[in-house]
Amino acid sequence: MAGIEKYESVLLIEHAISAFKNRGKSQADLAEFLGIEPSRLSEGKKGNWRLMSSQKVSIVREFGYPRQGRGVYIKAEHYTTVDKLIDSFHDIGNQRYYQRLSKILRSKDYLSKILKSVFLKDNQCKSEDTTRTKLNDYISSDDFYRWFNSKDTPYNLTTTDAWDKCGLSAIDGYEYKIISNYLYRVGLLKFSHDSSYMIGNELNENLIEVEIVLSGDIILDVNIPIRKNEQLESPISIPSYYNDSTGYTGYEEILPDSWNMVHFKLFLSESMRYNALISFKPYENSVSYLTNRRNIIIEDLDQVELFQEIETIRKFLGESFSFEEKIKYNIAENGGYVPGVRRL
Numbered sequence: 001m002a003g004i005e006k007y008e009s010v011l012l013i014e015h016a017i018s019a020f021k022n023r024g025k026s027q028a029d030l031a032e033f034l035g036i037e038p039s040r041l042s043e044g045k046k047g048n049w050r051l052m053s054s055q056k057v058s059i060v061r062e063f064g065y066p067r068q069g070r071g072v073y074i075k076a077e078h079y080t081t082v083d084k085l086i087d088s089f090h091d092i093g094n095q096r097y098y099q100r101l102s103k104i105l106r107s108k109d110y111l112s113k114i115l116k117s118v119f120l121k122d123n124q125c126k127s128e129d130t131t132r133t134k135l136n137d138y139i140s141s142d143d144f145y146r147w148f149n150s151k152d153t154p155y156n157l158t159t160t161d162a163w164d165k166c167g168l169s170a171i172d173g174y175e176y177k178i179i180s181n182y183l184y185r186v187g188l189l190k191f192s193h194d195s196s197y198m199i200g201n202e203l204n205e206n207l208i209e210v211e212i213v214l215s216g217d218i219i220l221d222v223n224i225p226i227r228k229n230e231q232l233e234s235p236i237s238i239p240s241y242y243n244d245s246t247g248y249t250g251y252e253e254i255l256p257d258s259w260n261m262v263h264f265k266l267f268l269s270e271s272m273r274y275n276a277l278i279s280f281k282p283y284e285n286s287v288s289y290l291t292n293r294r295n296i297i298i299e300d301l302d303q304v305e306l307f308q309e310i311e312t313i314r315k316f317l318g319e320s321f322s323f324e325e326k327i328k329y330n331i332a333e334n335g336g337y338v339p340g341v342r343r344l
Helices: 006-022 027-034 038-045 053-063 082-105 108-116 128-138 142-148 161-165 173-192 306-317 324-333
Strands: 071-079 210-215 217-225 261-268 274-281 294-301
Touching: 006 027, 006 038, 006 053, 027 038, 027 053, 071 082, 071 274, 082 108, 082 173, 082 294, 082 306, 108 128, 108 173, 142 161, 142 173, 210 261, 210 294, 217 324, 261 306, 261 324, 274 306, 294 306, 306 324
Parallel strands: 071 294
Antiparallel strands: 071 210, 217 261, 261 274, 274 294
């Protein structure tokens, strides 16, 4: 039977040991109270054995729940290794963009503005539902596919045979700029991500962010400016002709992720484990600051390989200066284990 979460188990065991000691009792007495072998407590303090739910209840009833140190609340992507973060960084980034884009393209104000820019031929009865249906017929055509993949100077998609056959009137000028910007992004979703995508749909990429409280001492806290770094650049590119906010007010939101700064923190928890928080941030005055920022947590970095892990993160983020000496100093100051260093 699986025990409770490892960190909570360590916290409760330390709390119970301290409480028993204050009563003049030993760890053996605590083991008897919990109905376990004394060796289990030694394993439990290291996180190699976990309390059962019933044992947690017994400790809390007898001694109350231990007060925890201050922490930082964050919603973030969660990874268990540095390699898993790096391997999935672009795939998750693409999913973030496509999900955000589908939400924007179906937003009431933007979609309504697009539909009002399109006119039906032959005085057909115009409604937004009718217009959307005809546009969805058009984006399923070969003409739309050819237009989207055209490498030459963009031509007017509303002059194609498929547009005419869908009963839609040709558009030019500023109104065409609005509709072509919108439909190019529809093409991105349809031809680069989900072939079944239709205008008005919303994608659900099942992107999971977990709620976490990071606690303990902060032994590294640095801001890293993002310079030219292909490892962090989105592989999704949009031609300059369509790379503006025509028809939509949130310019940065309709572009792939682009950041100005990375905030990197390394925590040494009460249970002597290292957890990393990496926050990618756009410019602070950006209208998409809340939408485009990306928070990442890497839990329980390997203590023996800690500096190699940090070096991998540093190079991935494009930082040129090593953090090793600063981290060693702060670990020692906070009572942690400094790998490879003799302690007198």
